[in-house]
Every structure is written in C-alpha cells, then in structure tokens.
Amino acid sequence: MSVPFIQLGAVNNAVLEEFCEDLKQLFESSHYIHGPAVQRFEEQFARYCGSRFGIGVNSGTDALLLSMAAMDVGPGDEVICPAFTYGRCGDVVARLGATPIFADVRADSYCLDPDLAMASIGSRTKAIVAVHLFGQACEIDRLVTIARTYSVSILEDMRHATGARLGNRRLGSFGRFGCFSFYPTRPLGGIGDGGMITTHEEAAAEKLRQLRDHGRSATDGSHVLIGYNSRLDALQAMLLQRKLQELDENNLERVENARLYTRLFKESPVTTPVFRDDLSHVYNMYTVLAPDREKLIEHLNAKGIGHKVYYPAPLHLHPAFRYLDYKEGAFPVSEDLARRAISLPIAPGLKKHHIEEVASTVLEFYGVTTG
Ligand SMILES: Cc1ncc(COP(=O)(O)O)c(C=O)c1O
Known part of the structure; x- marks a missing residue:
C-alpha cells in the first residue's frame, strides 16, 4: 500500500459544501481583496490566538518581512535566526539591508537554543526570530525573558505551529509579532498562498495595514510609507475561517x-x-x-x-x-x-x-x- 506524504483532501472536503456557499456570496459581493470577509477572519483569528490584532498578508514570508519592516529593521541592524530552518527566515532580514546572525538549535527540540541566541546578542541586535519548528513550541518563555533583558524584540515564526499552545496560551501571542503562513500543507492551510501577523500593539497594527497596502493611509489614501502589495484574498479568508473551526x-x-x-x-x-x-x-x-x-x-x-x-x-x-x-x-x-x-x-x-x-x-x- 502506498502512503502519500501530502494529503489535503480529507480536511478540505470537510468544509467544501459551506465554502461553496461562501463563494457564491463572494462572487456577488465583488469584495475580492480586503473587504468584510478578510476583516472578519482577521478578527476571528486574532481572538483565537489571544492577540489583539490580526493583519492578513499574502504569505508567511511576507508576515516576517512586514513585521521586520514595521520595526524599522534596516542597514546596520542584526537579527538572530536559527541555523536550522527555512531560508526565508534569513533572506527577509537580508532583503531589508540588515544582517542575519545564525545561532544553533537544540538537538532535542530542533528549535533555537536560547543560551546560544543570548550569546549572539550584540549592540546591533534588533530582534530574534523564534521558529516553532515542525509544530513544536520553542522555549518561548525564556526567549521572551532574554529579549526583555536586552531590549530586543521577538518575532514568532508560526508557519508550522498554528493552534499550538503553551499552557493556556496560544503560540503567536508571546512575541511582539506572530508570523503565520496559510500555505496549503500547514496546520491551517488555504488553497493558495496566505499569511497573517498577530500583535498586541495598536500602532504597529496600523502601520502593518499600511505597509501591506502600498504604504497607503486608510483614511485619505495618501502614501504615508514605502509599502508592499501583500494582501490576503477574500477567497482564502473565507476558506480559512471555515477551517479554523476544525x-x-x-x-x-x-x-x-x-x-x-x-x-x-x-x-x-x-x-x-x-x-x-x-x-x-x-x-x-x-x-x-x-x-x-x-x-x-x-x-x-x-x-x-x-x-x-x-x-x-x-x-x-x-x-x-x-x-x-x-x-x-x-x-x-x-x-x-x-x-x-x-x-x-x-x-x-x-x-x-x-x-x-x-x-x-x-x-x-x-x-x-x-x-
Ligand atoms: C519555518 C518557515 N517560516 C516561513 C516560511 C515561509 O512561509 P510561506 O511559504 O507562507 O511564505 C517557511 C516556508 O516553508 C518556513 O518553513
């Protein structure tokens, strides 16, 4: 008997009927990008994660990139990343003109070793990327304590760990930003690319909303920042909202x-x-x-x-x-x-x-x- 590595039919079929109904409404509504469906999902997802705000973006990579851009990571800054993870972790840092500093992981959890992360902190360190690799919570409590001591920020890379918790608290709500991916094979996967940033900070949430939409202000449409085109489609938001229940x-x-x-x-x-x-x-x-x-x-x-x-x-x-x-x-x-x-x-x-x-x-x- 052969066994496939990827098997998306079972979880997607479970919501297919409701999703088809949603799609009919979406067709009529003409709100294909942003709009009420995305906003509803952002609010629901943030609540599920125990965060105040959710900002939909178009991939997990952009969730990391925009979070770092919102913190003004740039030339002269350093960001600590685990050496064992996906390349995107390092290249978003480099794309902003900053320097990725790699640190080793622990042999038991495959996640960033907090002691080694701490040893890598220097005067230019702006953030640590805490990757919950393969779905396993990294030592986020210790990393948060270390980050506070040295006045650096924690970004949680949630790509593999949507829905995971530590005690009563969901991952993605510990760091300054939780960076989620809705890539189809992830715990909460869409039928295309998608991502979300969670945060407790109102001002950062507002800046992220501008960054993902060409740097535009929602009030008068003027370009207040150099931004990106990184928006979550309503179609993905509708499916993900259904799948979040499961x-x-x-x-x-x-x-x-x-x-x-x-x-x-x-x-x-x-x-x-x-x-x-x-x-x-x-x-x-x-x-x-x-x-x-x-x-x-x-x-x-x-x-x-x-x-x-x-x-x-x-x-x-x-x-x-x-x-x-x-x-x-x-x-x-x-x-x-x-x-x-x-x-x-x-x-x-x-x-x-x-x-x-x-x-x-x-x-x-x-x-x-x-x-
Ligand atoms: C740990 C980790 N973070 C981020 C990403 C990027 O996510 P996305 O494919 O949604 O851009 C990946 C991609 O596989 C990943 O493995």
Whole structure:
C-alpha cells in the first residue's frame, strides 16, 4: 500500500459544501481583496490566538518581512535566526539591508537554543526570530525573558505551529509579532498562498495595514510609507475561517498519529521527536532522525511511502548566505540534523493502518521485525 506524504483532501472536503456557499456570496459581493470577509477572519483569528490584532498578508514570508519592516529593521541592524530552518527566515532580514546572525538549535527540540541566541546578542541586535519548528513550541518563555533583558524584540515564526499552545496560551501571542503562513500543507492551510501577523500593539497594527497596502493611509489614501502589495484574498479568508473551526480537532489527530509512530519506533535505530500530547507540539511534520538516510529514502521510494527532507542544508551553508562567511562546523547540531532528519506522512485523514504501514516499511529497512 502506498502512503502519500501530502494529503489535503480529507480536511478540505470537510468544509467544501459551506465554502461553496461562501463563494457564491463572494462572487456577488465583488469584495475580492480586503473587504468584510478578510476583516472578519482577521478578527476571528486574532481572538483565537489571544492577540489583539490580526493583519492578513499574502504569505508567511511576507508576515516576517512586514513585521521586520514595521520595526524599522534596516542597514546596520542584526537579527538572530536559527541555523536550522527555512531560508526565508534569513533572506527577509537580508532583503531589508540588515544582517542575519545564525545561532544553533537544540538537538532535542530542533528549535533555537536560547543560551546560544543570548550569546549572539550584540549592540546591533534588533530582534530574534523564534521558529516553532515542525509544530513544536520553542522555549518561548525564556526567549521572551532574554529579549526583555536586552531590549530586543521577538518575532514568532508560526508557519508550522498554528493552534499550538503553551499552557493556556496560544503560540503567536508571546512575541511582539506572530508570523503565520496559510500555505496549503500547514496546520491551517488555504488553497493558495496566505499569511497573517498577530500583535498586541495598536500602532504597529496600523502601520502593518499600511505597509501591506502600498504604504497607503486608510483614511485619505495618501502614501504615508514605502509599502508592499501583500494582501490576503477574500477567497482564502473565507476558506480559512471555515477551517479554523476544525483546527484544534485536526491538530489532535496529528498528535494521535505522532503518538502511534512514537510507540511503533520505540525499539528501533530511529530517533523520534519529543512526544507531547498537550498541543505544545502540533506535528505539522513528524520528523525523525534516521541513520543511513539516503538509503532509507531509496527504500521508501521503492515501496511508495511518501517522505520529505526539510532543510537538507542549514542556512549558513546555503550559497545565498556565503557572503556572511560562516564555515562548515559553525553550527554542529544544525549540520547533523540536516544530514539525518526526514519527515514522514502525518496529515489528518491518515488512518491507523497508514501510519502502521509507514512505520513497518521504515523498520523493515533497519531489519527490525514487528510483532
Ligand atoms: C519555518 C518557515 N517560516 C516561513 C516560511 C515561509 O512561509 P510561506 O511559504 O507562507 O511564505 C517557511 C516556508 O516553508 C518556513 O518553513
């Protein structure tokens, strides 16, 4: 039996009927960009996250870019980013003329190591990007404390972790800005690109609304800032508003799938991610560390089992960041994860037998017999 890595049908079909009704209304309304549907979703999403304001933008990358622009990150500034994450984290910093400073991650959570982030703070540091990687809450409490001590800002990169919490509080409400992506495969995914910034600050929210709309003032339409065209479509907002009702349940399904994998891999050479059932990990990816990864990939391909290697190279070794002059060996944990990490199918809608099939195919590769 083959098991796909990406499986969006189940969660999207669950809201298809209502969404088609919404679409009919949207066609009639002519409010395709901005408009009441986007505003309603912004308010609902901000409430869900425990933030005062939500500002829809057109991608997770732009959520990071506009948040940094709102803080006036620019030439001479430094922004600390984990070395093991998606390239966008570093290149939005560079695009604003500032310098990304990479710091290593922790081997257990794959998230930014707060001690190493703190050691990287200097007089030019403006912000730290706290990435909740693969859906796992990073040590956001400690990072917030460190940021306060050194008067720098925290941006939470929420791309993988929409709906995750720490205690009673949703991630994305801890930092100065929460930067969300609605890329289709994310915990809350649209049918195209989309993103959102959450914040508690009224003045910043107003500036972000101007930045995403060509720097225009909502009151008189004059250009008060050099801005961007980064708006959320009403079509995405309508679908996302429907899907938000299902998000907690979908995330719990991911947690259940992770629980099963973790049990099945117990006596195996595979290192499983930290297991948490309190929604502080929503398992957008179930990422294991696998010895002999390239051979395992050949085996999975031959058996029709989906998989994906997220981040085959850490950021400091990407050609785009060569100008920063980091050397191989600079961030040993990130380099090791880039060599060994592989993500397995986990999307809601996958059944117990799918997860068992994936696990037994992996175990077969390592010669582990299952009972
Ligand atoms: C951790 C992380 N942050 C941000 C992004 C960018 O999000 P988007 O594709 O919505 O621009 C990505 C993209 O994969 C990512 O993995």
